[in-house]
Structure formats: C-alpha cells, structure tokens
Amino acid sequence: MSNIVIGVGGGIAAYKACSIIRHFTESGHHVRVIPTESALEFVGRATFEALSGNPVQTGVFADVPQVPHVRLGQEADLVLVAPATADLMARAAAGRADDLLTATLLTARCPVVFAPAMHTEMWEHPATVANVQTLRDHGATVLTPASGRLTGADTGAGRLPDPQEIALLGELMLERPDALPRDLEGVRVLVSAGGTREPLDPVRFLGNRSSGKQGYALARAAAQRGARVTLVAGTTADLADPAGVDVIRITTADQLAAEIATRATETDVLIMAAAVADFKPLSVADSKIKKNGDRPAPIELDTNPDILRAAVTARAAGDITAETVIVGFAAETGDEHGGVLDHGREKLARKGCDLLVVNAVGDGKAFGMDDNTGWILADGGQETALPLGSKTLMATRILDSVSGILKR
Ligand code: PMT
Numbered sequence: 001m002s003n004i005v006i007g008v009g010g011g012i013a014a015y016k017a018c019s020i021i022r023h024f025t026e027s028g029h030h031v032r033v034i035p036t037e038s039a040l041e042f043v044g045r046a047t048f049e050a051l052s053g054n055p056v057q058t059g060v061f062a063d064v065p066q067v068p069h070v071r072l073g074q075e076a077d078l079v080l081v082a083p084a085t086a087d088l089m090a091r092a093a094a095g096r097a098d099d100l101l102t103a104t105l106l107t108a109r110c111p112v113v114f115a116p117a118m119h120t121e122m123w124e125h126p127a128t129v130a131n132v133q134t135l136r137d138h139g140a141t142v143l144t145p146a147s148g149r150l151t152g153a154d155t156g157a158g159r160l161p162d163p164q165e166i167a168l169l170g171e172l173m174l175e176r177p178d179a180l181p182r183d184l185e186g187v188r189v190l191v192s193a194g195g196t197r198e199p200l201d202p203v204r205f206l207g208n209r210s211s212g213k214q215g216y217a218l219a220r221a222a223a224q225r226g227a228r229v230t231l232v233a234g235t236t237a238d239l240a241d242p243a244g245v246d247v248i249r250i251t252t253a254d255q256l257a258a259e260i261a262t263r264a265t266e267t268d269v270l271i272m273a274a275a276v277a278d279f280k281p282l283s284v285a286d287s288k289i290k291k292n293g294d295r296p297a298p299i300e301l302d303t304n305p306d307i308l309r310a311a312v313t314a315r316a317a318g319d320i321t322a323e324t325v326i327v328g329f330a331a332e333t334g335d336e337h338g339g340v341l342d343h344g345r346e347k348l349a350r351k352g353c354d355l356l357v358v359n360a361v362g363d364g365k366a367f368g369m370d371d372n373t374g375w376i377l378a379d380g381g382q383e384t385a386l387p388l389g390s391k392t393l394m395a396t397r398i399l400d401s402v403s404g405i406l407k408r
Contacts, residue, residue: 001028001029001030002029002030002077002078002174003029003030003032003075003076003077003078004024004029004030004031004032004076004077004078004079004080004170005031005032005033005034005072005073005076005078005079005080005104005108006020006021006024006031006032006033006034006052006080006081006082007034007035007036007079007080007081007082007084007088007101007104007105008033008034008035008036008039008043008048008081008082008083008101009035009036009038009039009081009082009083009084009085009087009088009117010035010036010037010038010039010040010041010042010085010087010088011039011042011083011085011117011118011160012042012117012151013082013083013117013159013160014035014039014042014043014083015042015043016082016083016160016163017033017039017043017048017082017083017163018043018047018048018051019163019164019167020080020082020163020166020167020170021033021048021051021052022051023163023164023167024167024170025051025052025053027171030054031051031052031053031054032052032054032072032076033048033049033051033052033054033056034056034057034058034072034100034101034104035048035056035058035101036058036088036099036101037058037059037099039058040058057100058099058100058101059099059100060097060099060100060103062100068100069097069100069103069104069107070103070107072100072104072107073103073104073105073106073107073108073109074107074108074109076104076108076110077110077111077174078110078111078112078113078170078173078174079104079105079108079110079111079112079113080112080113080115080166080170081101081105081112081113081114081115082114082115082117082160082163082166083115083116083117083118083160084114084115084116084117084142085116085117085118086116086118086122086123086125086127086128086131088101088102089114089116089128089131089132089135089142090127090128090131092105092114092131092135092140093130093131093132093134093135093138110177111141111173111174111177112139112140112141113140113141113142113143113166113169113170113173114135114140114141114142114143115143115145115160115161115166116132116142116143116145116158116160117145117158117159117160118145118158119150119151119154119156119158120150120154120156120157120158122158123145123157123158124157136182141169141173141180141224143161143166143169143224143243144161144223144224144226144243144244145157145158145159145160145161145243145244146159146160146161146162146241146243146244147159147244157244159243161242161243162240162241162243164240165220165240165242165243168217168220168390168392169220169224169392171390171392172221172390172392172393172396175389175390175393176393176396179221179392179393179396180221180224180225180396181225182225182226183225183226183403184222184225184226184227184399184403185225185226185227186226186227186228187222187226187227187228187268187269187406187408188227188228188230188266188267188268188269189219189222189227189228189229189230189267189268189269189271190229190230190232190260190263190264190267190269190270190271191215191218191219191222191229191230191231191232191271191273192215192231192232192233192234192256192260192271192272192273192274192276192307193210193212193214193215193216193218193219193231193232193233193234193236193273193274194210194211194212194215194233194234194235194236194274194275195207195208195209195210195212195234195235195236195274195275195276195277196208196234196235196250196251196252196253196255196256196274196275196276196277196304197234197235197251197252197277198252198253198277198279198280198281198304199251199252199281199284200281200284200285200289200299201284201285201286201287201288201289202285202286202287202288203288204288204289206277206279206280206281207235207277208275208277208367209275209367209368210234210235210236210274210275210367210368211236211237211239211367211368212233212234212235212236212237212239213236213237213239213368213369213370213391214273214329214359214366214372214391214394214395215231215233215271215273215274216231216233216236216239216242217390217391217392217394217395218271218273218395218398218399219231219242219245220242220243220245220392220395221392221395221396221399222269222395222399223242223243223244223245224243224244225399225403227269229242229244229245229246230245230246230247230248230263230267231245231246231247231248232248232250232256232259232260232263232274233247233248233249233250234249234250234251234256234274234275235251237368252280253276253277253280253304253305253307254280254304254305256274256276256307257304257305257307257310260272260307260310260311261307261310261311261314264311264314264320264324265314265319265320265321267324268323268324268325268406269324269325269326269327269402269406270311270324270325270326270327271327271398271402272307272308272311272326272327272328272329272353273329273357275331275367276304276307277304278303278304279301279302279303279304280301280302280304281299281300281301281302282300282301282302283300306351308326308328308351308353309350309351309352311326311353312326312351312352312353323406323407325354325355325402325405325406326353326354326355327353327354327355327356327357327398327402328347328348328351328353328355328356328357329356329357329358329359330343330344330347330348330356330357330358330359331359331361331366331367332344332347332358332359332360332361333360333361333362334360340358340359340360340374341358341375341383343358344356344358344375344377345377348377348379352379353379354378354379354405355376355377355378355379355398355401355402355405356376356377357374357375357376357377357386357398358374358375358376358377359372359373359374360373360374369391370390370391371388371389371390371391372386372388372389372390372391372394373386373387373388373389373394374386374394376397376398376401378401378405384397384401386398
C-alpha cells in the first residue's frame with residue numbers, strides 16, 4: 001500500500017479526478033485528496049472525502065498541530081495532480097506555497113505527476129510552455145495532454161488524458177519513477193496494436209484474442225516520452241485513445257499492411273505489437289454461409305503478407321531509411337521443438353528486425369492481460385529479461401532499448 005496524494009486543480013475536468021481517486025483506493029492505496037479552493041467550485045468536498053475516506057482541506061491553517069502542509073508531501077509515495085490548470089502549474093513552477101496543494105508540492109520528494117487540462121491557447125502560451133519546462137527541470141513529470149473536445153464547442157490540445165490512462169501512468173511512476181524521461185522528443189514512432197479480423201462472410205471472421213493493451217501501452221509511453229506517435233489499431237478491448245497519439249483504425253491484415261507500408265517511410269521507429277493473422281479465407285462470401293447438412297464446408301485459406309518482414313526488406317532496398325529502428329514481437333507457446341526463447345531466437349533470425357520482444361502466450365498469459373513478461377532480443381545477440389510487470393512498465397523497458405540504438 002502506498003501513500004498517494006491526488007491534487008485537484010480548479011477546472012471543469014475536476015470531476016474526472018473522482019475516477020482516478022477511485023482507481024487508487026480500489027487498488028488498496030491510502031489516498032489523500034488536496035483540491036484547490038477553486039476545484040471545490042466544481043466538485044464538492046464531501047465527494048472527495050467519501051471517495052478517499054479521508055478529510056479534505058485546501059488551506060494550510062486547518063489541523064495545524066498535524067502540520068499537514070509539510071507532512072502530506074513528506075509522507076507521499078506519489079503526488080498526482082489532475083487536472084493541473086495553467087494557474088496551478090504557474091504557482092507550482094514559481095515555488096509558491098499559498099495553499100495546501102502547492103505547499104505539498106514543495107515538500108514532496110517522491111515522483112510528482114501533473115496531468116494538464118486547459119484550453120489550447122493557454123496550453124500553447126509561452127508562459128505555460130515555460131512553466132511546464134520549469135516543472136520538468138525540477139524533476140516533475142508533466143504529461144502530454146490529449147486533443148479533443150474542450151469545455152465548449154471548441155477542440156484542440158489541452159484535454160485531460162483519459163482518467164484510466166492517468167491512473168496507469170501514476171501506477172507506472174510508483175513502479176519505476178524514472179520511466180518517462182523526455183528522451184524521445186520529436187522522434188516519429190509508428191506502433192501497431194490489437195488483432196486483425198479476416199472476414200469469412202458478412203457476419204463471421206477469423207480473429208484472435210489480442211486486446212491491444214501492449215501496443216497501446218507502447219504508444220502511450222512513447223508519447224509521454226515526447227515522441228510523435230501514430231498508432232494503427234486493429235480489434236481491441238474498449239481502450240481509450242492514448243493522449244497525444246494519432247489513432248488509425250484497421251480491420252484486416254491487408255489494411256494493416258497498407259497503412260504500415262505507407263507510413264513506415266516516414267517514421268524513425270516501427271513497433272509491430274499487433275497480432276496479425278497469418279492466414280485469411282481465400283474468398284469472402286457475399287451473403288451469410290448457410291448450414292449445409294451436418295458437414296461443415298472446409299475453409300480454404302490464403303497467406304497474409306508478412307508486414308514486419310516486408311518492412312525489413314523495404315529498409316534493405318532503401319525504400320525505408322536505413323536508420324529506422326524496426327521492432328517485432330513474438331508470441332510463443334513453446335512445443336516439442338523448443339521453448340519460448342528458442343522459438344524467439346529463431347524468429348529474430350527469420351524476421352531480421354533490430355529488436356524482437358518475445359512473450360509467452362497461452363495458459364492465460366499476455367493476451368488480454370494487464371501484465372506481461374518476456375525478453376528483448378537484439379540482432380547483435382544481446383538478450384534482456386523483462387520481469388513480470390504491467391504492460392506499461394514493459395513498454396518503457398522496450399522503449400529504453402529502442403532509445404539506446406536510435407541514431408539521432
Ligand atoms: O494485445 P494484448 O492483449 O495486449 O497482447 C499482446 C500480444 C501478446 C498480442 C503482443 O505482446 C504480441 O506478442 N504481439 C505479436 C503477436 C504475433 O502476431 O506474434 P507472431 O509471433 O505471430 O508474429 C511475429 C511478428 O510478426 C509480430 O511483430 C507480428 O506483428 C508480425 N507479423 C505477423 C504476421 C504477419 N502476417 N505479419 C506480421 O508483421
């Protein structure tokens with residue numbers, strides 16, 4: 001159990017802090033909510049007290065014998081501010097301590113994460129840009145906001161990232177405080193995620209159990225490390241678009257192949273986390289295939305393009321720049337011919353990518369899970385074990401390896 005302080009700034013997105021508070025209390029953490037006075041204009045004190053199970057104060061003169069303006073920050077394992085308004089970040093960057101939240105931010109020595117939410121003009125204003133930089137220079141993590149609908153009819157950058165995403169990133173910072181350096185600033189990253197569906201007729205398809213969680217975790221972590229990320233997503237569980245990521249939807253392996261072929265020429269890193277069907281029905285029926293007696297009709301299959309292999313070949317031919325880092329995945333079960341790692345090594349040799357992430361699947365592993373484990377194999381022969389942890393944590397370890405070989 002960790003001590004989590006959730007700071008809430010005075011913006012319309014303050015109501016979304018309730019889901020984040022709930023996430024951390026339900027995960028068994030001890031949560032203290034510290035809103036600003038203006039945050040209480042949007043969400044009442046009673047809501048925060050009921051959700052956290054703890055008293056809520058905004059000023060430094062309540063409960064003085066307990067010295068909360070110092071103690072809450074000192075005892076915290078994570079301070080997460082959501083939403084972080086332009087005004088709150090300006091006060092924090094200036095080192096002000098004029099309410100309980102800013103005083104807590106000054107005394108905290110644990111990971112501090114700001115999840116900004118404001119209008120695009122405010123987010124892009126040079127004053128806010130400078131404040132964000134100051135907070136990062138002081139060691140805080142300032143998340144990249146999402147783009148989308150803002151308070152009124154306007155849209156743009158500055159929307160609070162999805163609460164589930166903020167919670168996942170908060171958990172990540174608890175697991176690994178140095179997980180989100182800004183080392184991929186401006187790097188173009190193309191990620192595929194989820195499963196493909198190969199239609200058989202208007203109502204049936206061949207598919208797989210990929211939820212997209214691993215690919216989304218990679219896209220999310222890369223964007224929060226400063227990368228310009230495009231995510232090509234097949235069929236996934238109900239996942240929110242990661243903040244700051246362009247999301248393209250596809251259904252079939254052929255559609256994924258077309259998207260990757262076009263976009264791989266303009267990327268610095270390609271990560272193929274999608275579970276691509278190797279085969280598709282040779283023909284797709286125009287109408288629903290009818291039951292014909294008791295014997296099912298055999299399904300003839302055709303081979304899908306090997307998208308990863310095609311990218312490696314295109315790079316060798318000069319169609320993709322030689323510096324592009326190509327990362328493949330291997331979903332392996334192990335069999336009588338060898339274990340998971342043996343098959344991974346063989347796949348790296350066959351696919352010819354720079355890095356291959358090997359994960360064991362089957363028996364409830366990897367597919368659809370929140371956790372993952374495996375190895376990163378490099379074409380130079382280095383092998384790095386990835387201990388069991390959240391898919392977000394695994395994503396950051398993979399990005400560390402990518403960052404290490406990226407030529408800039
Ligand atoms: O989505 P989750 O539920 O979070 O689960 C994550 C995952 C298990 C799907 C993911 O971690 C993973 O292992 N993805 C790759 C799954 C897969 O298709 O593995 P493979 O061994 O069949 O393929 C090897 C590599 O070639 C992969 O990078 C794959 O994207 C690529 N491939 C495969 C077939 C094909 N026709 N074209 C390809 O490019």
